[in-house]
Amino acid sequence: MATTHRFLALAEAKFGPMTSKTANACIRYTPERVVAVLDSTQAGRTAQEVLGFGGAIPVVATFADGMTHGANALLLGTAPQGGQLPPSWRAIVLQALDQGLDVWSGLHYFLGDDAEFVAHARASGAAIHDLRRPPDDLDVATGRVREVDSTVILTVGTDCNIGKMTTQLQLRAALEARGQRTAFAATGQTGILLEGRGIAVDSVVADFIAGAAERLTLEAAQDAELVLVEGQGSLAHPGYSGVTYGLIHGSLPHAFVLCGQPSRTHITNNPWVPMPSLTQTIRLHELAMEPLRPAPVIAIALNTFDLTEDEARRAIQAATEETGLPATDVVRFDPSPVVDAIEKFHRARMGELTAAR
């Protein structure tokens, strides 16, 4: 991916800590690529004010306002459930294409298959990038991940949209700072945008979920001792759980890091499903791997952005007391407890591998 993109991030009526995850991750990890956020309901504020990070990146009211900040590409910055194109966005995408801006989308609805968008892109020379478009040569998983020596860590969650990608990105930075050769395997539109490669496992033909996860994991393992696979959905989220389960069985993690958010009481978009406990969630994941090979949950990563610091620290302590596992908020606090757990697990595994040879 060219680093010269200057995105206008479209997040109309949705810019916020939990409602614009593609825009937010781009702002958190590549702020130099985002010149403005389009959300007319919050125009005049800054990313910092809305998200708590992102500095002076301005929120603007119109596409034209965004252009005054030097945008040269449009990023669809939210991922509505179901991944369809909100009707009101069509005019904005067309404006962008007509002005020659490349458009980056993480929707299930592929802009590149939309005849109107294609015609406008062709006329102006703009490019359309559908981050979720899967490769066309996927196949059923075979279990080949078992053959790699790298240690594979998958983030999983008590719910969707809870920090599984962010946790891996924070952990990668920390592990690399300690000199570990670490790879991040992107499995969703936002991770792919940041990493420049990956497969959106929620967008593949259902029979190939695990096959896609297997391919990603094998590729990432080529250059790394530690492979951090981006989790998706949750085994407790009735809409997305199939993707989560397939991702687990395709990536065959040696261990899990479990993500949670202490303030949540129910599963996203499913108020009929109470949030499972950390203990229940751990049991479910460990049992899911049992038929294939045992894989423990080795640490807890809590998302505490909506708690006071005191509340956050108490929640972290409570998680450790409940599970017996190291826990922290890897964004807000020192990620060392989780990083230490991964390093310790990896060292023990390497020791066993060496002893066995």
Add this chain to the structure above:
Amino acid sequence: MATTHRFLALAEAKFGPMTSKTANACIRYTPERVVAVLDSTQAGRTAQEVLGFGGAIPVVATFADGMTHGANALLLGTAPQGGQLPPSWRAIVLQALDQGLDVWSGLHYFLGDDAEFVAHARASGAAIHDLRRPPDDLDVATGRVREVDSTVILTVGTDCNIGKMTTQLQLRAALEARGQRTAFAATGQTGILLEGRGIAVDSVVADFIAGAAERLTLEAAQDAELVLVEGQGSLAHPGYSGVTYGLIHGSLPHAFVLCGQPSRTHITNNPWVPMPSLTQTIRLHELAMEPLRPAPVIAIALNTFDLTEDEARRAIQAATEETGLPATDVVRFDPSPVVDAIEKFHRARMGELTAAR
């Protein structure tokens, strides 16, 4: 679906009890629609000799031989892992289309998207039916199945290709014979072929597995007190397990019937995965439903076709001893133990519903 189809079922080098499941189900349930099976390696035999059912339906060596038996449609009768078109089949499909035969396919590879096939079909007026092509308006599941009064029963398995569809079809016949208003919700290519409707949940965009299952279940519940949902894959099959898990969370069964095959020692195509026990499989399914609502496994349906009758009866008794649940082979023996378990469960549930109102 017109009942005037006279299929030539293509199962080249694969016609057998476990290797040609689409052809086999068509022969078992609608033998009047199958005039011949094309498998040059077994030409001269009958379906009865190869499968143990199907009577005098002949196995032929060539497409032309099939035509002499009056075929007016071609059925691709096997489903290779990955669902791609075996290269040697292309010429046969073209022959069929050129002679004006409709072609029915359950592959992931859509014949109707293949320019060469489309051109030949158009020239002769033949139709192409891709049984696995999903509707284009699917969405994420919402849990609406909770609102229906019908009792939903899902078949699940210790492995894939073990009898989950056949079990439901046998149970439907038995339940209807007892006067129960029963619907079969088809979730795979073969079930759709037999039922004339359904969605192949393994072929939808991964995020919509549960949404597709929810839609199927709601539709089936409109006219039935008992909804028998066709299971797919297995929670222990690393290639297909995501589909299985999503199907469970989308159809939200009130209870499961667990299918097994006593002679199997390892998961299909995955010799590295030992067959989980019935007990382990029951625990995994019951835990998978725990975050949403409890659903027990209420009976065991064993596939004993490759055992002697004595062995089969011993295996059934062993299954009951292991699990405490009624068990039988619903194809080979009287299905009553499983049918009784479903009726008893349904009656108890109806009693609770009435009491609660």
